Amino acid sequence: MLSSLTLRASLVSVALLGAILGLWHVATMGSGPAVKMDPEYAKLMGATATQGKSAMPGPADVGAKIWQHLKDPFYDRGTNDKGIGIQLAYSIARVAFGYLLAVAVAIPVGFLIGMSPLMSRALDPFIQVMKPISPLAWMPLALYTIKDSGISAIFVIFICSLWPMLINTAFGVAGVRKEWLNVARTLEVGTLRRAFTIILPAAAPTIVTGMRISIGIAWLVIVAAEMLVGGTGIGYFVWNEWNNLSITNVIIAILVIGLVGMVLDQLLARVGRLVTFPE
Amino acid sequence: MSDKLVSLEGIAKRYPAPGGATTTIFENLWLTMNRGEFTCIIGHSGCGKTTVLNILAGLDNPSEGAVIVDNREITGPSLDRAVIFQSHALLPWRTVMGNVAYAVSSKWRKWSSARTREHAQKFIDLVGLTGSEHKRPSELSGGMKQRVGIARALSIEPKMMLMDEPFSALDALTRGTLQDEVRRICLTTGQTTFMISHDVDEGIYLADKIVLMTNGPGAVVAEIVENPLPKERARIDLHRHPLYYPLRNHIIDFLVTRSRTFVGVTPDYDPRKVVVIRPRGEPVAVAPIANAS
Numbered sequence: 001m002l003s004s005l006t007l008r009a010s011l012v013s014v015a016l017l018g019a020i021l022g023l024w025h026v027a028t029m030g031s032g033p034a035v036k037m038d039p040e041y042a043k044l045m046g047a048t049a050t051q052g053k054s055a056m057p058g059p060a061d062v063g064a065k066i067w068q069h070l071k072d073p074f075y076d077r078g079t080n081d082k083g084i085g086i087q088l089a090y091s092i093a094r095v096a097f098g099y100l101l102a103v104a105v106a107i108p109v110g111f112l113i114g115m116s117p118l119m120s121r122a123l124d125p126f127i128q129v130m131k132p133i134s135p136l137a138w139m140p141l142a143l144y145t146i147k148d149s150g151i152s153a154i155f156v157i158f159i160c161s162l163w164p165m166l167i168n169t170a171f172g173v174a175g176v177r178k179e180w181l182n183v184a185r186t187l188e189v190g191t192l193r194r195a196f197t198i199i200l201p202a203a204a205p206t207i208v209t210g211m212r213i214s215i216g217i218a219w220l221v222i223v224a225a226e227m228l229v230g231g232t233g234i235g236y237f238v239w240n241e242w243n244n245l246s247i248t249n250v251i252i253a254i255l256v257i258g259l260v261g262m263v264l265d266q267l268l269a270r271v272g273r274l275v276t277f278p279e
Numbered sequence: 280m281s282d283k284l285v286s287l288e289g290i291a292k293r294y295p296a297p298g299g300a301t302t303t304i305f306e307n308l309w310l311t312m313n314r315g316e317f318t319c320i321i322g323h324s325g326c327g328k329t330t331v332l333n334i335l336a337g338l339d340n341p342s343e344g345a346v347i348v349d350n351r352e353i354t355g356p357s358l359d360r361a362v363i364f365q366s367h368a369l370l371p372w373r374t375v376m377g378n379v380a381y382a383v384s385s386k387w388r389k390w391s392s393a394r395t396r397e398h399a400q401k402f403i404d405l406v407g408l409t410g411s412e413h414k415r416p417s418e419l420s421g422g423m424k425q426r427v428g429i430a431r432a433l434s435i436e437p438k439m440m441l442m443d444e445p446f447s448a449l450d451a452l453t454r455g456t457l458q459d460e461v462r463r464i465c466l467t468t469g470q471t472t473f474m475i476s477h478d479v480d481e482g483i484y485l486a487d488k489i490v491l492m493t494n495g496p497g498a499v500v501a502e503i504v505e506n507p508l509p510k511e512r513a514r515i516d517l518h519r520h521p522l523y524y525p526l527r528n529h530i531i532d533f534l535v536t537r538s539r540t541f542v543g544v545t546p547d548y549d550p551r552k553v554v555v556i557r558p559r560g561e562p563v564a565v566a567p568i569a570n571a572s
Contacts, residue, residue: 179368182338184354187385187435197381201372277372278417 021059028058047198057248065248067254077128080240082232084256090232092260094150094225098157104215106162107207110169111195113202120170127166135221140227149229153222160221161214168210172203204275212268219261234260281572284439284471285312285335289550290344292330305498307550310490312439315469319482324493325540328475329443334494335473336362336441349438358386361432364444366522369416369431376412379403379431386435402434404429406460422453426460433464434565439471447477458484459514467508479530483523484514491533493541499550501541505527505557525558 037045057065073085113120135156142152176199182196226235234253242250304327312318320328335340337356346353348360369378371389379399384390390398403412406426416424425445432440445461446454460487465472469567475484482489489504506538507522517523533541542548 177368179364180365180370182356182362182364183368183370184337186336186356186358186360186362187382188356189385198370201370278415279371 004019006254021032025238028054028056031056044257055247057251062251066252069252076116079231082237084237084252085235087232087237088256088260090233091222091226094159094233095215095222095264096151099161099215099218101154101158101220102161102165103211105158106165106210106214107169109165110207111173111199113166113170113219115195115199120174127163131163131167132247135217136167136224136228139225145230152228153225156225157222161218164213164217165207165210169203169207172206172210173199175206201275201277203206205277207273208268208275212265212272215264215268216261219257219264223257225278282314283311284316284349285473286310286316286330286347287335288345288347290331290334290341290346292334292339300456302496302517305492306496306498308344308553310503312471312473312488314471317465317472317474317485317487318490319486320490320492321476321478321482321534323494323500323534326492326495326498326538328492331423331445332441332473332475336360343345347514357480358435359438361437361440362439363425363428363432363445365443365445365447367416367421367428367448369424369427369462370406371416373406373417374402374413375403375427375430378416378427382431383434384396399430399434399498400429405433405489406430420453421449422457423431425449425457429457429461429464433468433470437470439473440465442474444475444477448480454481455514463487467499470501479527479534480517481512482509482530483526484512484517489530491538499540499542499548500553501533501537501545502554504554505555507557522558523552529556529558566570 022187024029037256069084073083075081075083076086079146107124113123139152140154142155143149146152146155158162180202184198189197222233223235223238227239230236230239234257236251237251239245241253287308287310290308292304293301293306296302301420308331318495320331321326328337334341337353337360337379343450347358353360370381373381376396376399379402380392380395383395383399387395387398403409404431408426408430411419411423412415416427425448446457449457450470451535458481464470467487472480483506487506489506490503491504492568493501504526505528508517508520512520
């Protein structure tokens, strides 16, 4: 029953994909020569004017371009002409740095907040004010103080992934069942051992949920951040190709951003399944 | 009394009530327990039984008074006093072995993992869970979970075991089997045990002494009933013993009426000298005490 449901669902998915691609193809198909014009003039005007072809690339154009990118994803022909693989690698590296930095700060601080009602109350106003700030609003301040656009982008990733992890860690730690803590107390388990053997595994599912939210936000923000800082990265690639008026490349970049985001999310989902315990 | 292990000395528990007043759950409560003795405390909900147990465990502090265990005043939870929780409180991310081994390694921190597991295995076998070592709590039935809880408590070889209605969440059949197990284990290991119960028959079957508490707030230990039934008793023919019904009726009478009226009709009640009663069954039992097997 389950396998047949999966099968039917994938059939519907494939059918939907086919329908979207078909619609896309039809919508961007040329409508034939629009007006009679001098062949020399027509050459200058390009296919859009002469054959009524849409300026939006069709699925076939995008497919051909993807194939081109796939054949050589890592070429480097100067500042504004790097393979999409290199651009992605830059973005993923920035996200990884900023994100891991945020993990290193958010989980210990979250533990502190979760375990100490005093710190929880004391830090609450700061968190409440900082949390709703758009990470990009930090950019000028980061550029001014850090003076390095690459590190500023990492800082922006750090600050945007910090809050969900911090809040979820604190929430998970504060919500550890009293009976489990009582078990630790009656067994005279020390603070450090209690943190690692009782609180961490008990709060792990909540913490990983926070990490999953954070990686999603970080991947959203990196595109915008790279559009601002420029130079390298998938966000810069999108903006650069927009300036080149290569809509094909923009579409490809959008697809790639979606795919990488999905992979990152699934990675964290897998970690989440590892630490979840049935009750 | 050289074999006195535990003594509660004038403990009280008060909570602030709305309007600046305080609610006294119980006060001036005195109780002693001897080594190797099984004490069961019976009373209605709200009389502070669980609070007494938590204070004894060190999980809660008395508002007044002190608890002496083995000639020392307790200051908090200790490996000397193992608690079996009503909700079993197993760590769901650990296996049966992991849960018991966690307790063992908490007591003997320097033991190698092989030695820890070997010791834990002994107690898993004792509660009859051999073969389920690698199961997680979610794969166990309620009775099996509570067995793990018992194995965990026993594995640290405590001076006393504290049980907070350990069987109340189980079905009647499982409860009976587990009571048999607990009785067997307590008799063979000579474990000092303090148990809270709602179930009169459970108290009669397991306990040497049954402590009757009046209704709270302001609860007191009304009397201590010594169990007159022989040490060698079986659950199946317990009710045939001539002293069974006098004992049971005495406790039921207490729970039905005297738990409410006791404080009012006993003006000369001295909390330090609680009456110890050993039901003889004067009106009913004529036959001499049969020495069962």
